[in-house]
Amino acid sequence: MTDPVTALREMLGPKGWLSGSDARPYQRDWLDRYGVAALGVARPADTSEVASVVKTCHAAGLAVVPQGGNTGLCGGAVADRPDAVIVSLSRMTAIGKPDLDSGSILVEAGAVLAALHEALEPHGLMFPMHLGAEGSARIGGLVGTNAGGSQAFRYGMMQDLVLGLEVVTPDGAIWNGLRAVQKDNAGYQLRKLYCGAEGTLGIVTRAILRLYPMPRRQASALVVMPDFAAAVSFGTFLRGEVGEFLTGLEFFSNIGLGLALKHLPDLAYQLEARGEVYVLVELASGAPRVPLDEILASALEWGMEQGLVLDGALAATGAHRAQFWRLREEQPEGQRLEGEQLKHDISVPPGAIARFVEAGAEICDDILPGVRINPFGHLGDGNIHY
Structure with missing residues (x-):
């Protein structure tokens, strides 16, 4: 044999x-x-x-x-x-042509997320999954981990963006569930079982993904907050006042900002004030005439009047916006370069973020006095990298 x-x-x-x-x-x-x-x-x-x-x-x-x-x-x-x-799956990188009528696309599991974004841009379409590792993360891994990313509170997690899957089962059989329909109640939704199974139920080889029109207008702001309670309150206000436009609501701590600036010299932080926590807000619309900058500036003004916002800046250019996002996305790299660390990925209701951070800090300090805690993540859905 x-x-x-x-x-x-x-x-x-x-x-x-x-x-x-x-x-x-x-x-x-x-x-x-x-x-x-x-x-x-x-x-x-x-x-x-x-x-x-x-x-x-x-x-x-x-x-x-x-x-x-x-x-x-x-x-x-x-x-x-x-x-x-x-x-x-690194050799299986094919990205098909988008189906403009159904708003979907067939991709192989080894396709890199950033390559998918690039392929969709000429068609005016987007796949609403954005995360720090999108230059190396592959579609199969995103399915296997049921990834969320920075827009999950608006568009859902990976299981909400997958219309169909092809999977090799543990005995080597091929399950073909490559359907592109958005309403499917014909039996068990097996594709949702594979999303988040981390390969334990089979290997995802191809996926049909749901697409959305690319926004025609965006506005972004980096906001300095005095504490996590203020960040939660400001996030609640934004969801109520500008929820139809809100596509990004991220946060990171002052400790994390310090680590990123220390280890990544090309990063820049240009606001005058510093706070305990920073919130990255992004609005988007398919209508080109919606005054998103004015709407966002008005929200910041309200936050300052309420004592929730210490400082803030709107992105004036695409490069400025990218600079804001890098401050958030380089949080894991700043931690890694600092040395040994303990990492967790925790979800709580958004309204409980401040209470969790405060209680967690007390518990961790009792166990390991002087420990530095760097929470960052998704204010919109309560997912904390801790």
Whole structure:
């Protein structure tokens, strides 16, 4: 009987099977905290090759670890035992043409999120999933983790943006659920089970994703807040007053800002005031004449009158907006470069964010006196990176 590693090597060829030093970039997670040397890394070129790899591993009793962009922080996409095969979808990067009538697109699981954004731009369409790792995160990993991103409170999480899936099941069979319909009550919604299953129920190979028209007008502001209670109150006001335009409502702490500025010298913070927490607000509209800058400026003025806002600035240009977003998106990198850390991904009701941060700080300080706590995340939906 052929050794399974030999069978995989012969099946996939030199481009599709990596071992030794060639496999190392796939065997450790982004924080370089997790991962052991697996038997090798399979890089199948299409769904049929994924199925063949899984069948071979299943027959030999080998563990299979699906991997997208390997941007995770918890070791979920690397091996934790030596008798495992990492299945990387990095060669399956095809992005189809958008279906303008149905507002959908078929993509392979290895497609990089940023590449999808770029492909949609000429068509005036967008896929409303934005996160710091979008330059390396892949569609299959986003499905497997049921990613949310910065616009989840407006457009939903990945399970809300997936219309159909193709999946290789643990025995190597192929499940074809590639439907592009938005209303489907024909039995169990199996695609939703795969969203968030992190590859435990099968390997996502292709997906049909839901698209939206690209906004024709945007306005962004970086707001300095005295504390988390003020940030929560300001967020509540924004949802009530400008909710129909609100597409971004992010926050990060002064500790996190300091770490990012310390370790990333090309970052810039140009406001005069500093506060305990900073809120990044973004409005968008498909109507080009909606005065979003005026609406957002009025909201900031109200916040200052109420004592909720210490300072704030509207983005005057696209480069200015990108600068604001980098301050938020580089929070994980600033932490990583500072050294050892404990990380959690926690969801609470948005109204409970301030109470959670305060109570969590007291508990953590009792356990580890002097610990620095850097909460950041999504004020709109209550998801805190802690």
